Amino acid sequence: MPENNCTFEDAMARLNEIVKTLEKGDSPLNESLALFEEGAGLVAACQKELDDAEQKVVKLRKGPGGEPEETPFLDEAP
Amino acid sequence: MTQQQTISVTELNNRIRALLDSDQFLSAVCVRGELSNYKAYPSGHHYFTLKDAESSLRCVMFKSAASRLRFRPESGMGVTVWGRVAAYPRDGVYQLYCSDMMPEGAGDLQVAFEQLKAKLAAEGLFDAGRKKPLPRFPARIAVITSSAGAAVHDIIRVMGKRWPSSKIILLPVRVQGPEAPPEIASALRYANRHRVAELIITGRGGGSIEDLWAFNDERVARAIAESVIPVISAVGHEPDVTIADFVADLRAATPSNAAELAVPDENEIREGLLSADIRLSQAMRKQIGNYRRSLDDTASRRVMRSPTGFIDQRRLELDGVRMRMTSASGAVISEKRNGHISLAAKLDALSPLKVLGRGYAIASAGDGSVVRDAGQVEVGDLLRLRLAKGGLACRVEHVVNADGRKV
Numbered sequence: 001m002p003e004n005n006c007t008f009e010d011a012m013a014r015l016n017e018i019v020k021t022l023e024k025g026d027s028p029l030n031e032s033l034a035l036f037e038e039g040a041g042l043v044a045a046c047q048k049e050l051d052d053a054e055q056k057v058v059k060l061r062k063g064p065g066g067e068p069e070e071t072p073f074l075d076e077a078p
Numbered sequence: 079m080t081q082q083q084t085i086s087v088t089e090l091n092n093r094i095r096a097l098l099d100s101d102q103f104l105s106a107v108c109v110r111g112e113l114s115n116y117k118a119y120p121s122g123h124h125y126f127t128l129k130d131a132e133s134s135l136r137c138v139m140f141k142s143a144a145s146r147l148r149f150r151p152e153s154g155m156g157v158t159v160w161g162r163v164a165a166y167p168r169d170g171v172y173q174l175y176c177s178d179m180m181p182e183g184a185g186d187l188q189v190a191f192e193q194l195k196a197k198l199a200a201e202g203l204f205d206a207g208r209k210k211p212l213p214r215f216p217a218r219i220a221v222i223t224s225s226a227g228a229a230v231h232d233i234i235r236v237m238g239k240r241w242p243s244s245k246i247i248l249l250p251v252r253v254q255g256p257e258a259p260p261e262i263a264s265a266l267r268y269a270n271r272h273r274v275a276e277l278i279i280t281g282r283g284g285g286s287i288e289d290l291w292a293f294n295d296e297r298v299a300r301a302i303a304e305s306v307i308p309v310i311s312a313v314g315h316e317p318d319v320t321i322a323d324f325v326a327d328l329r330a331a332t333p334s335n336a337a338e339l340a341v342p343d344e345n346e347i348r349e350g351l352l353s354a355d356i357r358l359s360q361a362m363r364k365q366i367g368n369y370r371r372s373l374d375d376t377a378s379r380r381v382m383r384s385p386t387g388f389i390d391q392r393r394l395e396l397d398g399v400r401m402r403m404t405s406a407s408g409a410v411i412s413e414k415r416n417g418h419i420s421l422a423a424k425l426d427a428l429s430p431l432k433v434l435g436r437g438y439a440i441a442s443a444g445d446g447s448v449v450r451d452a453g454q455v456e457v458g459d460l461l462r463l464r465l466a467k468g469g470l471a472c473r474v475e476h477v478v479n480a481d482g483r484k485v
Contacts, residue, residue, distance in 0.1 A: 007215065008243065009215040012214075016354065022361035029365070032362065036358055036361075043358070050344055053242040055234070056245040057245075059248045060220070060274060068268075068272050073225070
């Protein structure tokens, strides 16, 4: 995720909010600059997340205590 | 009357039973009729009457056979039943022991499907208001399907292409056979209990209506309906519609389609990010431009451009005031001066000296009084004459009166 406990969804939503606020153009300059910096950071973080993303597939089975246990999904092609 | 053998009721009924049991035809019949007085007992056995316009037949279907029925038989339904005819000595009746039953017209699965659909619809399980919104960027997606089927591979392939950032969590289940419905339902509940994902996809690849049947099972339908995590159903091919599809929050035509619906396309999102980046910069540039323009406007005001201009202005104003003040006071002075001059002129005109200047003289007597009348003096008097410059002391020689006559 772009930031800890911040989902991609949150990041995109925040980014859109920032773009809209900036486009309205009625915030004080120092606030606008802060928003711009935050927005640019979010763009970079989102892009980085997409760049870094690689597909993860796991198989989930019930562990001995009933808790989920993940194991890598090995191709069991039909 | 001839000698007759007397037998018991039991002996008679047993004889009839043996007779019926020995009939090959009656041991496997297929009968068509209408169900009436249909009763499913708590024991699991079903009792009913099969009838047509003129006749009726008592029937029983034991639990083992009844539990295999995939639809719910109801009175009034036209059916075909298979079974054997046998006597029931206790009641002295014969009845049809049914091993299977098919609704007439539509297949049994079709009827079961329609029945369950009507039942769950009546409970509101398909209501649009129950549908949960899907997360736009699910980070974890649970896939409940067979680990060996084509469906899981289709889903992994499409998701890997579109949105590799989400993690796929496979909960392997059987997707056909009698164990499939409880396994699917239990996997759905398990995924919810442990919150393993933000989105669930459950389904399987194409197959016959029997192969897809698990997704028409009431247990699966209810597990989907109870799921707090949004569920996408993806069963078979486009034309296959199952009960799971009606209950799910979203129906996908195929497993690949489910993957498309579950995650966004990375390329589109990248484009969106790029455009957000551009819009950010544009908005910022525009705002800075606006500030710059307004700064320029302010800076270009004359006072800002030359601060001394302000002082000069004041100086000019001061000069103006001073000038007005000077000229005002000057006017006063000159007015006074003019007044003085005219007064002096008047004074001058009145001055005896002025008169003397024109050649007149002032005569005064010895006592200093000015002589205005010749009658005031006598010959021999001493007169003083005041001239413009200096004076004379004179003796009167003669006096001439006002008539010009010598006295």
